Amino acid sequence: MSAATDTGRSGILSTPYLLSAPALLLYAVLLLVPLVATALLSLHSFGIYKGIENVYNLANYRDIFGDSYFYEIFGRTFRIAFLVTVLSALIGAPEAYILNRMRAPWRGIFLLVALGPLLISVISRTLGWALLLGSNGLVNQGLTAAGLISEPLQFMYSETGIVIALTHVLIPLMVISVWASLQRLDPQIENAAISLGAGPLTVLRRIVLPQAMPGILSGGIIVFALSASAFATPAIIGGRRLKVAATLAYDEFLNTLDWPLGAAIAVLLLVANILIIVGCNRLLEKRYAEVFR
Amino acid sequence: MSHNGPAALLFHALFVVFILAPILIVCAVAFTPLGFLSLPTHGLSLRWFRAIGDNPEFVDAFWASLWLGALSASIAVTFTIPCALAITRYRFPGRDALVAFLQSPLMIPPVVLGIAFLRFFSEIGLSGTFLGLVLSHVVIVMPFSLRLVIAAASGSDPRLEQAAVSLGASAWRVFSRVTLPLILPGVASGWVLAFITSFDEVTMTVFIASPRTTTLPVRLFLYIQDNIDPLVAAVSAALIFLTIAAMLLLDRLYGLERLLVGRGRD
Numbered sequence: 117m118s119a120a121t122d123t124g125r126s127g128i129l130s131t132p133y134l135l136s137a138p139a140l141l142l143y144a145v146l147l148l149v150p151l152v153a154t155a156l157l158s159l160h161s162f163g164i165y166k167g168i169e170n171v172y173n174l175a176n177y178r179d180i181f182g183d184s185y186f187y188e189i190f191g192r193t194f195r196i197a198f199l200v201t202v203l204s205a206l207i208g209a210p211e212a213y214i215l216n217r218m219r220a221p222w223r224g225i226f227l228l229v230a231l232g233p234l235l236i237s238v239i240s241r242t243l244g245w246a247l248l249l250g251s252n253g254l255v256n257q258g259l260t261a262a263g264l265i266s267e268p269l270q271f272m273y274s275e276t277g278i279v280i281a282l283t284h285v286l287i288p289l290m291v292i293s294v295w296a297s298l299q300r301l302d303p304q305i306e307n308a309a310i311s312l313g314a315g316p317l318t319v320l321r322r323i324v325l326p327q328a329m330p331g332i333l334s335g336g337i338i339v340f341a342l343s344a345s346a347f348a349t350p351a352i353i354g355g356r357r358l359k360v361a362a363t364l365a366y367d368e369f370l371n372t373l374d375w376p377l378g379a380a381i382a383v384l385l386l387v388a389n390i391l392i393i394v395g396c397n398r399l400l401e402k403r404y405a406e407v408f409r
Numbered sequence: 410m411s412h413n414g415p416a417a418l419l420f421h422a423l424f425v426v427f428i429l430a431p432i433l434i435v436c437a438v439a440f441t442p443l444g445f446l447s448l449p450t451h452g453l454s455l456r457w458f459r460a461i462g463d464n465p466e467f468v469d470a471f472w473a474s475l476w477l478g479a480l481s482a483s484i485a486v487t488f489t490i491p492c493a494l495a496i497t498r499y500r501f502p503g504r505d506a507l508v509a510f511l512q513s514p515l516m517i518p519p520v521v522l523g524i525a526f527l528r529f530f531s532e533i534g535l536s537g538t539f540l541g542l543v544l545s546h547v548v549i550v551m552p553f554s555l556r557l558v559i560a561a562a563s564g565s566d567p568r569l570e571q572a573a574v575s576l577g578a579s580a581w582r583v584f585s586r587v588t589l590p591l592i593l594p595g596v597a598s599g600w601v602l603a604f605i606t607s608f609d610e611v612t613m614t615v616f617i618a619s620p621r622t623t624t625l626p627v628r629l630f631l632y633i634q635d636n637i638d639p640l641v642a643a644v645s646a647a648l649i650f651l652t653i654a655a656m657l658l659l660d661r662l663y664g665l666e667r668l669l670v671g672r673g674r675d
Binding site: 130131132134135138139140142143147149150151153154157194202207210211214215217218224226227228229230231232233234235236237238239240242243244245247251254269284288289292295299317345347348351352356361362365366368369370375378379382383385386389390393404 | 412413417420421424426427428429430431432433434435438446486488489491492494495498499501504507510511513514516517518519520521522524525526527530534545547548551580590605608609611612615616626629630633634637641642645646648649652653654655662665666669670
């Protein structure tokens with residue numbers, strides 16, 4: 117089981133492959149085969165009376181790219197993902213910095229408060245927002261009591277509601293990412309800047325922000341990718357009519373039963389996701405090569 | 410390092426309210442004595458928690474989720490341990506590619522996995538079965554258990570294993586008496602994290618669950634899509650309490666900060 121137990125050279129070379137073979141086999145059967153089958157399925161066609169036909173063409177992709185209905189949904193998906201990413205950065209990054217400046221035990225306690233919700237079911241958290249944002253919910257009651265609005269705002273079944281709830285669901289990931297990059301920050305640099313006469317804003321802008329930037333950007337990639345493919349939160353807050361890419365794929369599969377079209381949407385979602393994650397990470401590593409080393 | 414000013418503390422207070430508000434309101438509404446959604450301003454009641462017991466669909470789904478989480482976490486950890494030892498104890502060609510491949514389910518949107526498994530299971534005759542749920546959950550929890558077991562294995566000293574070998578222990582004996590006890594805390598936390606991930610999974614599972622074999626989050630999701638009442642608040646609140654209990658356990662076992670933030674290296 118360990119390097120020391122191998123005496124022959126061939127033993128040393130083959131042991132790690134033997135040890136990882138079961139997991140690799142599992143992934144080959146349960147990950148590669150289903151994904152390749154989905155890609156093939158997306159090339160099939162579907163008729164209401166004929167079901168799935170075993171032909172190979174790009175008709176489903178042509179349908180998606182030629183129909184303004186799909187543009188609207190993909191446009192909404194990316195608009196929501198973009199807003200959630202910006203909001204998470206604007207709220208999560210300062211909060212990570214504030215947490216980093218706290219003392220024990222507050223630091224540990226509030227880090228748990230900020231990150232703990234990650235482990236709580238997305239359904240429970242989204243249900244909380246559905247309760248808060250309803251027309252009789254606490255948010256509308258509070259705004260009315262404060263005299264800010266005269267009629268309840270419509271958060272449910274709106275993009276605003278989806279953005280608020282998704283930001284709540286994903287913001288811990290931004291806090292984690294920025295927190296991790298702040299851990300590498302040497303507090304003596306801040307003190308050096310202060311001793312050289314820099315004001316607090318200058319320190320923040322010239323010292324802290326540049327060093328936190330890789331964390332904000334890599335957190336942004338994660339938040340963007342996850343909100344673009346989010347399902348449960350948009351489905352509950354957005355209702356059945358306000359669709360995003362993931363809920364659209366769900367409807368095609370389980371309501372319309374057009375599996376090939378649903379598979380094509382899934383393939384596009386996967387490709388977009390991988391392009392965004394890999395592409396942005398590449399850019400990030402090039403731009404901040406010295407930080408990642 | 411300077412202190413947080415009043416503006417920073419106000420920002421922090423608003424952040425904490427934002428984070429906790431939806432969680433607290435679910436717990437509050439769950440204790441309402443009234444028959445409709447309301448805050449328990451006129452006393453607390455456990456009637457909606459008792460009502461869970463009268464709804465076998467939620468109880469059955471809870472047990473299914475529990476078994477599903479336990480089975481998929483156990484299988485994933487079993488596959489993960491030899492893999493993590495290969496990755497941490499050996500330098501071999503393709504090692505980085507292996508790690509990236511094993512972490513790849515994290516990059517695939519759960520919707521895509523749900524669609525892929527729905528098609529795959531219907532082709533091989535596993536659609537709507539509990540076995541299908543277990544197999545699909547093993548794949549999505551693997552990266553989580555792998556990360557923690559790798560961290561544990563790279564943190565343990567390989568010289569202890571070499572000492573055991575030099576004293577004549579067989580490979581299996583070295584593993585069972587030296588390596589495994591050393592990495593056990595990491596393995597246990599990898600199991601718990603895998604369990605929580607499986608227990609909370611809804612997006613992929615909603616595609617492959619059938620009305621007869623379904624999980625608690627999926628049952629909740631489908632219920633909430635039709636109507637929201639104090640019963641779902643009570644089920645959600647019970648879930649939240651269970652999660653907090655699991656979090657405390659994880660904190661004892663491994664340290665939550667280390668679990669959630671990592672150690673900067675991986």
